[in-house]
Amino acid sequence: MTAIATETVPVRLYQAHSRPLWRRILITRESAIIALLAIVIVVALIAVPNFDSPLTVTYLLRDIAPILLIALPMTLIIITEEIDLSVASIVGLSSVITGILTQAGLPFPLAALLAILVGTVAGAFNGFLVTVVGLPSLAVTIGTLALFRGIAVGLLGTTAITDFPEEWTDLAKANIPGTPIPMIIVPFVVLAIVFAILLHFTPFGRSLYAIGLNKEAAHFSGIDVGRTKFVMFVMSGAVSGFAGVYFTLLYSNARGDNAMGMELQVIAAVLLGGVSIFGGRGALHGVIAGVLLIGTLGSALRLAGVTSDIINVITGVLLILSVVSASLLAWLHTRQTAAIGKRRGKRVAERAAAGNPTR
Amino acid sequence: MSTTVTAPPAKPGSSAAARIVRSVATARETGIAIALVLVVVAATAANPNFLFSNDGFRDLLLTPSLLLLVAVGQAFVIITRNVDLSVGSIVGLTAYLTGRLFIDFEGVPVIVVFLGGILLGGLLGAINGLLVAWAKVPALVITLGTLYIYRGINVAWTGSDRINASDLPRDFRGLGTDQLLGIPVLTIIAVVVLIAAAWYLRNIRGGREFYAIGSDPAAAHLYGLKVNQRIITAFILSGALSGLAGVLYAARYGTVSSAAGTGWELQAIGAAVIGGVAISGGVGTVWGAAIGAFLLLTINRALPILGIDDFWQRAVVGILILGSIVLDRVLAVRQHKRLIAQREVGR
Numbered sequence A: 001m002t003a004i005a006t007e008t009v010p011v012r013l014y015q016a017h018s019r020p021l022w023r024r025i026l027i028t029r030e031s032a033i034i035a036l037l038a039i040v041i042v043v044a045l046i047a048v049p050n051f052d053s054p055l056t057v058t059y060l061l062r063d064i065a066p067i068l069l070i071a072l073p074m075t076l077i078i079i080t081e082e083i084d085l086s087v088a089s090i091v092g093l094s095s096v097i098t099g100i101l102t103q104a105g106l107p108f109p110l111a112a113l114l115a116i117l118v119g120t121v122a123g124a125f126n127g128f129l130v131t132v133v134g135l136p137s138l139a140v141t142i143g144t145l146a147l148f149r150g151i152a153v154g155l156l157g158t159t160a161i162t163d164f165p166e167e168w169t170d171l172a173k174a175n176i177p178g179t180p181i182p183m184i185i186v187p188f189v190v191l192a193i194v195f196a197i198l199l200h201f202t203p204f205g206r207s208l209y210a211i212g213l214n215k216e217a218a219h220f221s222g223i224d225v226g227r228t229k230f231v232m233f234v235m236s237g238a239v240s241g242f243a244g245v246y247f248t249l250l251y252s253n254a255r256g257d258n259a260m261g262m263e264l265q266v267i268a269a270v271l272l273g274g275v276s277i278f279g280g281r282g283a284l285h286g287v288i289a290g291v292l293l294i295g296t297l298g299s300a301l302r303l304a305g306v307t308s309d310i311i312n313v314i315t316g317v318l319l320i321l322s323v324v325s326a327s328l329l330a331w332l333h334t335r336q337t338a339a340i341g342k343r344r345g346k347r348v349a350e351r352a353a354a355g356n357p358t359r
Numbered sequence B: 001m002s003t004t005v006t007a008p009p010a011k012p013g014s015s016a017a018a019r020i021v022r023s024v025a026t027a028r029e030t031g032i033a034i035a036l037v038l039v040v041v042a043a044t045a046a047n048p049n050f051l052f053s054n055d056g057f058r059d060l061l062l063t064p065s066l067l068l069l070v071a072v073g074q075a076f077v078i079i080t081r082n083v084d085l086s087v088g089s090i091v092g093l094t095a096y097l098t099g100r101l102f103i104d105f106e107g108v109p110v111i112v113v114f115l116g117g118i119l120l121g122g123l124l125g126a127i128n129g130l131l132v133a134w135a136k137v138p139a140l141v142i143t144l145g146t147l148y149i150y151r152g153i154n155v156a157w158t159g160s161d162r163i164n165a166s167d168l169p170r171d172f173r174g175l176g177t178d179q180l181l182g183i184p185v186l187t188i189i190a191v192v193v194l195i196a197a198a199w200y201l202r203n204i205r206g207g208r209e210f211y212a213i214g215s216d217p218a219a220a221h222l223y224g225l226k227v228n229q230r231i232i233t234a235f236i237l238s239g240a241l242s243g244l245a246g247v248l249y250a251a252r253y254g255t256v257s258s259a260a261g262t263g264w265e266l267q268a269i270g271a272a273v274i275g276g277v278a279i280s281g282g283v284g285t286v287w288g289a290a291i292g293a294f295l296l297l298t299i300n301r302a303l304p305i306l307g308i309d310d311f312w313q314r315a316v317v318g319i320l321i322l323g324s325i326v327l328d329r330v331l332a333v334r335q336h337k338r339l340i341a342q343r344e345v346g347r
Helices: A002-017 A022-025 A028-045 A054-079 A089-104 A107-133 A137-156 A164-171 A185-201 A203-213 A215-220 A223-250 A262-272 A284-303 A308-355 B016-026 B028-046 B054-079 B087-104 B110-135 B140-157 B169-178 B186-202 B205-215 B217-223 B229-255 B264-272 B284-304 B310-346
Strands: none
Touching: A002 B169, A022 A284, A028 A308, A054 A089, A054 A185, A054 A203, A054 A223, A054 A262, A054 A284, A089 A107, A089 A137, A089 A223, A089 A262, A089 B140, A107 A137, A137 B264, A137 B310, A185 A203, A185 A284, A185 B186, A203 A215, A203 A223, A203 B217, A223 B140, A223 B186, A262 A284, A262 B110, A284 A308, A308 B140, B016 B229, B028 B284, B028 B310, B054 B087, B054 B186, B054 B205, B054 B229, B054 B264, B054 B284, B087 B110, B087 B140, B087 B229, B087 B264, B110 B140, B110 B169, B110 B229, B169 B186, B169 B229, B186 B205, B186 B217, B186 B229, B205 B217, B217 B229, B264 B284, B284 B310
């Protein structure tokens, strides 16, 4: 009985799992999001007046740039099955530090650099509590969400600093000459390429997936899980700090409650982009499409006269649909493989019965 | 894990009184309760009006009562190793529903409004619970989605409209200010709910199963507990309590805009975590969550009196949350070591 089973099972199982190359590329969660994004853009171009104006593109990209930036390290963090809820608070803190230091007379580039440094230290603090003390990142970053935001609000109170060197605020609002694309996209593209190479083409990136799939197995295969996670949180802090400086310049406004609630937008976009909250699954192009999808949909609906609360509802529905559809597909898949297994089991039994008529 | 519900095994010959003293002294909630007392004492020393004026005493009890209800609901959910981010949106929706009921159906009995709020909250909670239980997706993601959806529905329904105190009948608004034997009615409602919840969690089979599920969902399932059903129940309770808080919100503040309850989800989670409800599930009591809610909002009022801008309140809250989870971790590690030592001795 067992001899027959080992003879047939392995080969067929392997066949059931291998798919042609085109299916592996086209039929993925990422492709679905990109297709959805394309549909939204096409429909908006046809149906929404003014959506094709260059100004729409400029404002859209400017507004979602901080989310695009922060989504990059957030993707890596969620792939390792952790989460960082404190990113928006770091944006606020970095914005306040930029403002205070500029007001104190520091040259702007130095103030900005120090603000990014503060963001990096904040990220390192998260990383320390998660990896060295060994606390769950959800709890840690709920705490630091309050702490960093509290320091930002405590430092500035309700006042706002609005006086920044004009050449820098102009730079934040400037477009790449001759195009409607804002300058901020340049550092974003650079960072996106760096993160994409890091995640998809290096051993370090593979180790992130390994950690997300199985921490213990990753540890025993020689990956320093703690150090890897620590690096993730430091990166997240640094990028959030940079986003804070950009946020400050774009709106010429340093306030303690800047970017309040943005952490939820970032996480919604990352999950929409096909990253699994269970870790070990996801790709950067999907995440970028996810951020663009939320941004484009919002922008198109606003232009079409839909109020922002309905846009919020649509964001929430999209988020839930994307995760529910993923688990529905997984459920269908297990059912399918179970059915195949059952059929094979029946065949094996039949053959066994046929081979042993005396039984 | 540091379970506070079960008293430590009594040493032979110790009296019941000594046992009670020992279990109180070692309880996770004691530390946070002492912190609360210290804050109240320090603020009262700086300005006696903080406690001894009529308004001061009332505010001390009244302001945290609403958050207490939401935090108790959140504790149920967190004990089952889930989290409910949508509670703030549920508070906002039910608070507006309360106002609308009074405006659209003149002379509607107050009890009907209460039931309406609790029902709507329970319904919204049931949606969360069903999605979490069926889709096998972490509650964080589902309730992040419903946070957006419920708030969006609230804003779309409210528009620029707002409920004003003049829209609400006098006897309903009276609930927000009335006192019984010097204790605000809202606080009495909250404490009654708290006692019922604590009783349920400590003594009823269903309540104990929440802890079992939170400690080890797979084991609970294998043992034959109805895991999905309990998780849905926890979300319904959380939603219904948030709905009750929404009704009381309208009574307490009189005005309800579309932003009512914004950000309460993090305050409620913060209160529960500070009060010793472990975010990893299976540990904690609703008493802790309630004391946490009191501490959070009392600090907010105490800081200006102690000469610190209340802008720093959130930073203090952050330190408290971090402090409690670090403390929880330390206690867990210590207990783990002790258990191992006991096993070695037993061999």
